[in-house]
Amino acid sequence: xxxxxxxxxxxxxxxxxxxxxxxxxxxxxxxxxxxxxxxxxxxxxxxxxxxxxxxxxxxxxxxxxxxxxxxxxxxxxxxxxxxxxxxxxxxxxxxxxxxxxxxxxxxxxxxxxxxxxxxxxxxxxxxxxxxxxxxxxxxxxxxxxxxxxxxxxxxxxxxxxxxxxxxxxxxxxxxxxxxxxxxxxxxxxxxxxxxxxxxxxxxxxxxxxxxxxxxxxxxxxxxxxxxxxxxxxxxxxxxxxxxxxxxxxxxxxxxxxxxxxxxxxxxxxxxxxxxxxxxxxxxxxxxxxxxxxxxxxxxxxxxxxxxxxxxxxxxxxxxxxxxxxxxxxxxxxxxxxxxxxxxxxxxxxxxxxxxxxxxxxxxxxxxxxxxxxxx
Ligand SMILES: *Cc1c(COP(=O)(O)O)cnc(C)c1O
Numbered sequence: 001x002x003x004x005x006x007x008x009x010x011x012x013x014x015x016x017x018x019x020x021x022x023x024x025x026x027x028x029x030x031x032x033x034x035x036x037x038x039x040x041x042x043x044x045x046x047x048x049x050x051x052x053x054x055x056x057x058x059x060x061x062x063x064x065x066x067x068x069x070x071x072x073x074x075x076x077x078x079x080x081x082x083x084x085x086x087x088x089x090x091x092x093x094x095x096x097x098x099x100x101x102x103x104x105x106x107x108x109x110x111x112x113x114x115x116x117x118x119x120x121x122x123x124x125x126x127x128x129x130x131x132x133x134x135x136x137x138x139x140x141x142x143x144x145x146x147x148x149x150x151x152x153x154x155x156x157x158x159x160x161x162x163x164x165x166x167x168x169x170x171x172x173x174x175x176x177x178x179x180x181x182x183x184x185x186x187x188x189x190x191x192x193x194x195x196x197x198x199x200x201x202x203x204x205x206x207x208x209x210x211x212x213x214x215x216x217x218x219x220x221x222x223x224x225x226x227x228x229x230x231x232x233x234x235x236x237x238x239x240x241x242x243x244x245x246x247x248x249x250x251x252x253x254x255x256x257x258x259x260x261x262x263x264x265x266x267x268x269x270x271x272x273x274x275x276x277x278x279x280x281x282x283x284x285x286x287x288x289x290x291x292x293x294x295x296x297x298x299x300x301x302x303x304x305x306x307x308x309x310x311x312x313x314x315x316x317x318x319x320x321x322x323x324x325x326x327x328x329x330x331x332x333x334x335x336x337x338x339x340x341x342x343x344x345x346x347x348x349x350x351x352x353x354x355x356x357x358x359x360x361x362x363x364x365x366x367x368x369x370x371x372x373x374x375x
Contacts, residue, residue: 001311001312001313001361001364001365002352002354003159003191003313003314003315003352003353004190004288004352004353004354005354005356005357006189006190006194006354006368008166008354008356009248009255009354009356011356012335012356012363013247013248013251014337016134016247016250017244017247017248018245020035020243020244020246020247021065021240021243021244023243024239024240024243025240026375027239027247027342030238030239030240031236031238031239032186032218032237032239033239033242034239034241035076035239035242035243035246036048036054036236036237037241038242038246039052039054039237039242039245039246039354040052040053040054040098040201042194042199042246042249043151043203043249044173044198044203046249047175047176047177047178047183047203048174048175048178049177049183049203049204049205049210050204050205050206050207050210051204051205051206051208051209051210051213052201052202052203052352053201053202053203053213053214053217053234054199054200054201054237054242055200055201055202055217055235055236055237056185056198056199056200056217056233056235056236056237057186057188057198057199057200057235058086058087058112058162058164058185058186058187058188058191058200059086059185059186059200059267060160060200060217060233060235060375061164061184061185061186061200061201061202061232062086062087062090062134062160062184062292063090063093064091064096064184064202064213064216064217064233065160065180065182065184065202065213066090066091066094066096066132066160066234067094067210067216067232068182068213068216069131069132069158069182069209071091071094071095071096071131071132072094072095072096073095073096073129073251074096074127074128074129074130074158075095075096075097075129075132076096076097076098076099076126076128076129076130076333077091077096077097077098077099077117077121077132077133077134078099078100078101078115078118078130078132078133078134078157078249079091079098079099079100079101079103079134079322080102080103080109080110080134080135080136080138080341081099081100081101081103081322081323081341081344082103082108082138082318082321082341082344082345083136083138083162083318083322083336083337084101084136084164084317084318085322085325085327086136086162086197087136087322088100088134088322088328089324092328093144094133094330096132097123097128097331097333098322098328099118099121099128099333099335100118100321100322100323100328100334100335100336100338101114101115101118101133101335101336101338101365102114102336102337102338102340102341103338103341103344104144104147104340105340105341105344106136106278107144107224107278108138108141108147108274108291108344108348109135109136109137109138109141109142109143109144110133110135110143110144111340112147112148112151113150114338115133115151115334117335117336118335118336119151119155120316121335121336122335125335126333128333129158129301130156130157131153131157131158132157132158132159132160133148133151133152133158133159133160134160134162135148135156135159135160135161135162135179135180136162136164136165137161137162137163137165137166137169137176137286138165138166139170139277139285139287139288139289139290139317139350140165140166140169140174140192140285140286140287140288140289141166141277141278141280141283141285141371142148142166142169142170142171142179142283142285143161143179145161145171145172145179146172149179157334158181159176159179159180159181159185160180160181160182160184161176161178161179161180161182161183162183162184163176163177163180163183163184163185164184164185164186164188164191164200165186165191165192165286165289166185166192166285166288167185167191167192167193167252168192168193168253168256168285168286168287169192169283169284169285169286170284171282171283171284172282176286177201177203178203179353180203180204181204181206181209181360182202182203182204182205182206182209182213183202183203183204183272184200184201185200185201185203185215186199186200186201187199187201187237187241187245190288190289192256192259192286192287192288193245193248193252194248194251195241195242195244195245195248196240196241196244197238197240197241197308198241199233199238199241199242199277201236201237210212214235215230215232215261216232216235217232217233217235217236218228218232218234218235218236219231219233219234222343234375254355255355256284256286256355258352258355258356259285259286259287259354259355260284260287261286262287262290262353262354262355262356262357262362263277263285263287263353265359265362266290266351266353266362266365266366269314269366270292270366270369270370271365273369273370273373273374274292274293274294274369274373275292275293275294275347276292277290277291278281287353289317289350289353290350290351290353291317291348291349291350291351292348292349292350292351292369293344293348293349294347294348294349294373295347295373296346296347297346297347299347299372299373300316300346300347300348300349302372302373303349303368303369303372303373304316304349304367305372306369306371306372307365307368307369307372310325310364310368310372312352312364312365312368313350313352314347314349314352315349316349316350316352317348317350318348319332319345320345321338321342321345322341323338323341343360351365351369352365354367
Protein backbone atom coordinates (compact mmCIF):
# COMPACT_ATOMS: atom_id res chain seq x y z
CA UNK A 1 0.00 0.00 0.00
CA UNK A 2 1.27 3.48 -0.88
CA UNK A 3 1.02 6.40 1.57
CA UNK A 4 0.08 8.69 -1.32
CA UNK A 5 -0.17 6.86 -4.63
CA UNK A 6 1.16 9.11 -7.39
CA UNK A 7 1.70 6.21 -9.79
CA UNK A 8 -1.98 5.32 -10.12
CA UNK A 9 -2.88 8.87 -11.07
CA UNK A 10 -0.16 8.98 -13.71
CA UNK A 11 -1.12 5.61 -15.19
CA UNK A 12 -4.74 6.77 -15.43
CA UNK A 13 -3.86 10.02 -17.27
CA UNK A 14 -0.55 9.00 -18.88
CA UNK A 15 -1.40 9.81 -22.50
CA UNK A 16 -2.47 13.41 -21.89
CA UNK A 17 0.34 14.17 -19.42
CA UNK A 18 3.03 12.68 -21.69
CA UNK A 19 1.72 14.69 -24.64
CA UNK A 20 1.72 17.91 -22.61
CA UNK A 21 5.32 17.35 -21.48
CA UNK A 22 6.42 16.48 -25.02
CA UNK A 23 4.89 19.70 -26.32
CA UNK A 24 7.09 21.73 -23.96
CA UNK A 25 10.19 19.80 -24.94
CA UNK A 26 9.39 20.34 -28.64
CA UNK A 27 8.83 24.06 -28.03
CA UNK A 28 12.03 24.43 -25.89
CA UNK A 29 10.58 27.41 -24.01
CA UNK A 30 11.52 25.83 -20.68
CA UNK A 31 11.26 28.72 -18.20
CA UNK A 32 8.13 30.91 -17.95
CA UNK A 33 6.87 29.57 -21.28
CA UNK A 34 3.35 30.11 -22.60
CA UNK A 35 1.95 27.27 -20.45
CA UNK A 36 2.97 29.19 -17.31
CA UNK A 37 0.94 32.25 -18.28
CA UNK A 38 -2.03 30.04 -19.19
CA UNK A 39 -1.77 28.17 -15.89
CA UNK A 40 -1.69 31.44 -13.93
CA UNK A 41 -4.87 32.53 -15.70
CA UNK A 42 -6.61 29.23 -14.97
CA UNK A 43 -5.49 29.12 -11.32
CA UNK A 44 -6.70 32.67 -10.72
CA UNK A 45 -10.03 31.75 -12.28
CA UNK A 46 -10.31 28.54 -10.25
CA UNK A 47 -9.58 30.24 -6.93
CA UNK A 48 -11.61 33.36 -7.74
CA UNK A 49 -8.66 35.72 -7.34
CA UNK A 50 -7.60 38.52 -9.69
CA UNK A 51 -3.91 37.66 -9.95
CA UNK A 52 -1.84 34.48 -9.77
CA UNK A 53 1.95 34.57 -9.89
CA UNK A 54 3.53 31.13 -10.28
CA UNK A 55 6.90 30.56 -8.61
CA UNK A 56 9.52 27.96 -7.71
CA UNK A 57 7.89 26.33 -4.67
CA UNK A 58 5.52 26.91 -1.75
CA UNK A 59 8.25 28.17 0.56
CA UNK A 60 9.36 30.82 -1.92
CA UNK A 61 5.70 31.76 -2.39
CA UNK A 62 5.46 32.63 1.32
CA UNK A 63 8.75 34.53 1.25
CA UNK A 64 7.72 36.46 -1.86
CA UNK A 65 4.52 37.53 -0.10
CA UNK A 66 6.43 38.88 2.90
CA UNK A 67 8.92 40.61 0.58
CA UNK A 68 6.09 42.22 -1.41
CA UNK A 69 4.80 43.69 1.85
CA UNK A 70 8.34 44.78 2.80
CA UNK A 71 8.21 42.90 6.07
CA UNK A 72 11.54 43.08 7.84
CA UNK A 73 13.49 43.95 10.96
CA UNK A 74 11.33 45.03 13.89
CA UNK A 75 8.22 43.28 12.55
CA UNK A 76 6.34 40.43 14.25
CA UNK A 77 4.69 37.72 12.14
CA UNK A 78 2.22 35.38 13.87
CA UNK A 79 2.51 31.74 12.79
CA UNK A 80 0.71 28.62 14.01
CA UNK A 81 2.88 26.45 16.27
CA UNK A 82 1.59 23.30 14.56
CA UNK A 83 2.54 23.41 10.87
CA UNK A 84 5.25 22.49 8.38
CA UNK A 85 8.54 24.31 9.04
CA UNK A 86 8.25 26.57 5.95
CA UNK A 87 5.36 28.59 7.39
CA UNK A 88 7.76 30.01 9.99
CA UNK A 89 11.11 29.58 8.23
CA UNK A 90 10.43 32.43 5.81
CA UNK A 91 9.92 34.97 8.61
CA UNK A 92 13.56 35.25 9.86
CA UNK A 93 14.67 35.20 6.19
CA UNK A 94 13.08 38.65 5.89
CA UNK A 95 14.59 39.86 9.17
CA UNK A 96 11.26 39.73 11.02
CA UNK A 97 10.51 37.67 14.13
CA UNK A 98 8.04 34.76 14.15
CA UNK A 99 5.65 34.58 17.12
CA UNK A 100 4.10 31.15 17.50
CA UNK A 101 0.41 30.80 18.21
CA UNK A 102 -1.45 27.73 19.47
CA UNK A 103 -3.94 25.78 17.33
CA UNK A 104 -7.35 24.23 18.02
CA UNK A 105 -7.28 20.65 19.29
CA UNK A 106 -10.00 19.44 16.92
CA UNK A 107 -9.27 21.32 13.66
CA UNK A 108 -5.46 21.59 14.04
CA UNK A 109 -5.78 25.16 12.68
CA UNK A 110 -4.73 28.47 14.26
CA UNK A 111 -6.70 29.41 17.38
CA UNK A 112 -8.34 32.86 17.31
CA UNK A 113 -8.10 33.21 21.11
CA UNK A 114 -4.43 32.29 21.16
CA UNK A 115 -3.76 34.69 18.27
CA UNK A 116 -5.38 37.54 20.18
CA UNK A 117 -3.31 36.69 23.25
CA UNK A 118 -0.08 36.60 21.23
CA UNK A 119 -0.77 39.97 19.59
CA UNK A 120 -1.57 41.57 22.96
CA UNK A 121 1.63 40.11 24.40
CA UNK A 122 3.76 41.55 21.59
CA UNK A 123 2.15 44.98 21.94
CA UNK A 124 2.67 45.06 25.74
CA UNK A 125 6.02 43.34 26.15
CA UNK A 126 8.14 43.89 23.03
CA UNK A 127 9.29 46.66 20.69
CA UNK A 128 8.08 44.68 17.68
CA UNK A 129 5.36 45.91 15.33
CA UNK A 130 2.62 43.29 14.79
CA UNK A 131 2.35 43.13 10.97
CA UNK A 132 1.19 39.78 9.58
CA UNK A 133 -0.76 36.69 10.61
CA UNK A 134 -0.06 33.49 8.68
CA UNK A 135 -3.12 31.22 8.65
CA UNK A 136 -2.34 27.68 7.50
CA UNK A 137 -5.09 25.43 6.10
CA UNK A 138 -3.57 22.42 7.77
CA UNK A 139 -4.06 18.99 6.18
CA UNK A 140 -6.38 20.65 3.65
CA UNK A 141 -8.98 22.10 6.01
CA UNK A 142 -9.58 25.87 5.62
CA UNK A 143 -8.70 27.91 8.73
CA UNK A 144 -11.45 29.85 10.54
CA UNK A 145 -11.22 32.92 8.30
CA UNK A 146 -14.22 34.74 9.75
CA UNK A 147 -12.54 34.85 13.16
CA UNK A 148 -9.00 35.43 11.88
CA UNK A 149 -10.02 38.21 9.48
CA UNK A 150 -11.82 40.02 12.28
CA UNK A 151 -8.71 39.97 14.48
CA UNK A 152 -6.46 40.99 11.58
CA UNK A 153 -8.72 43.99 10.88
CA UNK A 154 -8.90 44.95 14.54
CA UNK A 155 -5.12 45.07 14.93
CA UNK A 156 -4.28 46.25 11.39
CA UNK A 157 -2.50 43.04 10.42
CA UNK A 158 -2.07 41.67 6.92
CA UNK A 159 -3.48 38.17 6.45
CA UNK A 160 -1.30 35.62 4.64
CA UNK A 161 -3.05 32.35 3.80
CA UNK A 162 -0.64 29.41 3.56
CA UNK A 163 -2.73 27.16 1.34
CA UNK A 164 0.12 24.74 0.54
CA UNK A 165 -2.02 21.82 1.74
CA UNK A 166 -5.46 23.09 0.78
CA UNK A 167 -5.62 23.84 -2.94
CA UNK A 168 -9.20 23.07 -3.98
CA UNK A 169 -10.61 23.38 -0.46
CA UNK A 170 -13.68 25.55 0.15
CA UNK A 171 -15.37 27.58 2.89
CA UNK A 172 -18.33 29.96 2.74
CA UNK A 173 -18.71 29.14 -0.95
CA UNK A 174 -15.19 30.37 -1.68
CA UNK A 175 -12.08 28.47 -2.70
CA UNK A 176 -8.97 28.39 -0.54
CA UNK A 177 -6.08 30.60 -1.69
CA UNK A 178 -8.59 33.47 -1.84
CA UNK A 179 -8.88 34.23 1.90
CA UNK A 180 -5.58 36.04 2.47
CA UNK A 181 -4.64 39.57 1.47
CA UNK A 182 -2.06 37.41 -0.24
CA UNK A 183 -2.45 33.60 -0.38
CA UNK A 184 0.08 30.96 -1.39
CA UNK A 185 0.17 27.33 -2.39
CA UNK A 186 2.66 24.56 -3.18
CA UNK A 187 2.68 22.10 -6.06
CA UNK A 188 5.09 19.68 -4.36
CA UNK A 189 4.20 16.26 -5.83
CA UNK A 190 2.27 14.96 -2.81
CA UNK A 191 0.15 18.10 -2.28
CA UNK A 192 -3.52 18.11 -3.38
CA UNK A 193 -2.50 19.66 -6.72
CA UNK A 194 1.04 18.41 -7.26
CA UNK A 195 3.43 18.72 -10.19
CA UNK A 196 6.42 16.53 -11.12
CA UNK A 197 9.03 18.49 -9.20
CA UNK A 198 8.91 21.73 -7.23
CA UNK A 199 6.36 24.44 -7.89
CA UNK A 200 4.28 27.07 -6.12
CA UNK A 201 2.02 30.06 -6.62
CA UNK A 202 0.98 33.33 -5.01
CA UNK A 203 -2.55 34.79 -5.26
CA UNK A 204 -3.87 38.29 -4.61
CA UNK A 205 -6.57 40.72 -5.70
CA UNK A 206 -4.20 43.67 -5.22
CA UNK A 207 -2.71 44.81 -8.53
CA UNK A 208 0.24 46.68 -7.04
CA UNK A 209 1.31 43.66 -4.97
CA UNK A 210 0.83 41.40 -8.00
CA UNK A 211 3.21 43.56 -10.05
CA UNK A 212 5.74 43.56 -7.22
CA UNK A 213 5.48 39.76 -6.86
CA UNK A 214 6.10 39.25 -10.59
CA UNK A 215 9.20 41.45 -10.28
CA UNK A 216 10.43 39.79 -7.09
CA UNK A 217 10.33 36.27 -8.55
CA UNK A 218 12.60 37.41 -11.41
CA UNK A 219 15.56 39.13 -9.70
CA UNK A 220 13.55 42.26 -8.92
CA UNK A 221 13.21 43.07 -12.58
CA UNK A 222 12.06 46.50 -13.77
CA UNK A 223 11.22 47.11 -17.40
CA UNK A 224 13.13 43.93 -18.34
CA UNK A 225 15.23 41.17 -16.78
CA UNK A 226 18.43 43.25 -16.99
CA UNK A 227 16.87 46.32 -15.39
CA UNK A 228 16.75 45.52 -11.68
CA UNK A 229 14.77 47.85 -9.44
CA UNK A 230 14.75 45.82 -6.21
CA UNK A 231 16.47 42.82 -4.63
CA UNK A 232 14.44 39.77 -5.58
CA UNK A 233 14.78 36.03 -5.99
CA UNK A 234 15.20 33.49 -8.74
CA UNK A 235 11.90 31.68 -8.26
CA UNK A 236 10.13 30.77 -11.45
CA UNK A 237 7.92 27.84 -12.36
CA UNK A 238 9.30 25.77 -15.21
CA UNK A 239 7.14 25.26 -18.23
CA UNK A 240 7.09 21.45 -17.94
CA UNK A 241 5.61 21.77 -14.45
CA UNK A 242 2.99 24.22 -15.71
CA UNK A 243 2.07 21.83 -18.54
CA UNK A 244 1.61 18.97 -16.05
CA UNK A 245 -0.46 21.17 -13.74
CA UNK A 246 -2.73 22.32 -16.58
CA UNK A 247 -3.58 18.67 -17.27
CA UNK A 248 -4.04 17.82 -13.59
CA UNK A 249 -6.27 20.81 -12.99
CA UNK A 250 -8.67 19.17 -15.43
CA UNK A 251 -9.36 16.24 -13.10
CA UNK A 252 -8.79 17.90 -9.71
CA UNK A 253 -12.52 18.18 -8.91
CA UNK A 254 -12.97 14.48 -9.61
CA UNK A 255 -10.07 13.65 -7.30
CA UNK A 256 -11.31 15.94 -4.53
CA UNK A 257 -14.70 14.24 -4.75
CA UNK A 258 -13.03 10.84 -4.35
CA UNK A 259 -10.92 12.17 -1.44
CA UNK A 260 -14.10 13.23 0.35
CA UNK A 261 -15.45 9.70 -0.02
CA UNK A 262 -12.26 8.06 1.24
CA UNK A 263 -12.23 10.40 4.26
CA UNK A 264 -15.89 9.66 5.02
CA UNK A 265 -15.18 5.90 4.97
CA UNK A 266 -12.20 6.28 7.29
CA UNK A 267 -14.22 8.39 9.72
CA UNK A 268 -17.17 6.00 9.70
CA UNK A 269 -14.86 3.08 10.44
CA UNK A 270 -12.64 4.79 13.05
CA UNK A 271 -14.78 7.33 14.88
CA UNK A 272 -15.48 5.09 17.88
CA UNK A 273 -11.85 4.02 18.29
CA UNK A 274 -9.76 7.18 17.84
CA UNK A 275 -10.07 10.97 17.45
CA UNK A 276 -10.97 11.44 13.77
CA UNK A 277 -10.77 14.78 11.88
CA UNK A 278 -13.30 17.41 13.01
CA UNK A 279 -16.59 17.68 11.15
CA UNK A 280 -16.28 20.03 8.17
CA UNK A 281 -19.80 21.47 8.28
CA UNK A 282 -20.28 23.10 4.89
CA UNK A 283 -16.54 23.41 4.25
CA UNK A 284 -14.56 21.22 1.86
CA UNK A 285 -11.14 19.94 2.78
CA UNK A 286 -8.56 19.28 0.08
CA UNK A 287 -7.43 16.31 2.21
CA UNK A 288 -3.66 16.69 1.99
CA UNK A 289 -3.61 14.34 4.98
CA UNK A 290 -6.09 12.26 6.96
CA UNK A 291 -4.85 12.66 10.52
CA UNK A 292 -6.09 10.99 13.67
CA UNK A 293 -5.10 11.44 17.33
CA UNK A 294 -4.39 8.53 19.65
CA UNK A 295 -4.74 8.45 23.44
CA UNK A 296 -1.05 9.03 24.11
CA UNK A 297 2.38 8.62 22.52
CA UNK A 298 2.61 5.02 23.71
CA UNK A 299 -0.60 4.09 21.98
CA UNK A 300 0.65 5.86 18.85
CA UNK A 301 3.86 3.81 18.94
CA UNK A 302 1.78 0.63 19.25
CA UNK A 303 -0.44 1.62 16.30
CA UNK A 304 2.54 2.53 14.10
CA UNK A 305 4.21 -0.81 14.90
CA UNK A 306 1.02 -2.77 14.20
CA UNK A 307 0.47 -0.96 10.89
CA UNK A 308 4.07 -1.58 9.90
CA UNK A 309 3.70 -5.28 10.71
CA UNK A 310 0.59 -5.32 8.50
CA UNK A 311 2.49 -3.67 5.64
CA UNK A 312 0.75 -0.30 6.02
CA UNK A 313 2.74 2.96 5.93
CA UNK A 314 1.94 5.86 8.27
CA UNK A 315 3.55 9.21 9.09
CA UNK A 316 3.69 11.64 12.01
CA UNK A 317 2.94 15.16 10.79
CA UNK A 318 4.29 16.85 12.93
CA UNK A 319 6.34 15.52 15.84
CA UNK A 320 7.75 18.83 17.06
CA UNK A 321 6.04 22.15 17.78
CA UNK A 322 7.58 25.05 15.84
CA UNK A 323 8.60 26.80 19.06
CA UNK A 324 10.77 23.78 19.95
CA UNK A 325 12.72 23.79 16.67
CA UNK A 326 16.37 24.68 17.34
CA UNK A 327 16.35 26.91 14.26
CA UNK A 328 14.14 29.47 16.05
CA UNK A 329 15.84 29.24 19.47
CA UNK A 330 18.02 32.35 19.18
CA UNK A 331 15.12 34.79 18.84
CA UNK A 332 12.27 32.87 20.40
CA UNK A 333 9.41 34.87 21.89
CA UNK A 334 7.14 32.70 24.00
CA UNK A 335 4.06 34.90 23.87
CA UNK A 336 1.40 32.29 24.60
CA UNK A 337 1.35 28.69 25.85
CA UNK A 338 0.93 26.21 23.00
CA UNK A 339 -0.57 23.32 24.93
CA UNK A 340 -2.84 22.06 22.16
CA UNK A 341 0.12 21.84 19.82
CA UNK A 342 2.06 19.85 22.42
CA UNK A 343 -0.95 17.56 22.84
CA UNK A 344 -1.35 16.96 19.11
CA UNK A 345 2.38 16.48 18.40
CA UNK A 346 2.45 13.71 20.98
CA UNK A 347 -0.61 11.90 19.58
CA UNK A 348 -1.21 12.60 15.87
CA UNK A 349 -0.83 10.06 13.11
CA UNK A 350 -1.48 10.47 9.39
CA UNK A 351 -2.87 7.51 7.46
CA UNK A 352 -2.38 6.39 3.87
CA UNK A 353 -4.52 8.73 1.83
CA UNK A 354 -5.16 9.47 -1.84
CA UNK A 355 -8.16 9.54 -4.18
CA UNK A 356 -7.44 6.06 -5.54
CA UNK A 357 -7.43 4.22 -2.19
CA UNK A 358 -9.63 1.11 -2.48
CA UNK A 359 -12.40 0.12 -0.09
CA UNK A 360 -10.48 -3.04 0.92
CA UNK A 361 -7.36 -0.98 1.65
CA UNK A 362 -9.33 1.46 3.82
CA UNK A 363 -10.76 -1.48 5.75
CA UNK A 364 -7.33 -3.05 6.20
CA UNK A 365 -5.95 0.23 7.61
CA UNK A 366 -8.88 0.58 10.01
CA UNK A 367 -8.66 -3.03 11.19
CA UNK A 368 -4.94 -2.65 11.83
CA UNK A 369 -5.44 0.53 13.87
CA UNK A 370 -8.38 -0.88 15.82
CA UNK A 371 -6.54 -4.07 16.74
CA UNK A 372 -3.69 -2.02 18.23
CA UNK A 373 -6.00 0.45 20.03
CA UNK A 374 -8.17 -2.21 21.65
CA UNK A 375 -5.26 -4.14 23.07
C1 LIG B 1 4.57 21.90 1.78
C2 LIG B 1 4.31 23.10 2.58
C3 LIG B 1 4.98 24.32 2.36
C4 LIG B 1 6.16 24.44 1.44
O1 LIG B 1 5.97 24.06 0.14
P1 LIG B 1 7.24 23.65 -0.75
O2 LIG B 1 6.67 23.67 -2.14
O3 LIG B 1 7.66 22.29 -0.31
O4 LIG B 1 8.29 24.67 -0.57
C5 LIG B 1 4.61 25.42 3.11
N1 LIG B 1 3.66 25.36 4.03
C6 LIG B 1 3.00 24.20 4.30
C7 LIG B 1 1.94 24.20 5.34
C8 LIG B 1 3.32 23.04 3.59
O5 LIG B 1 2.68 21.90 3.87
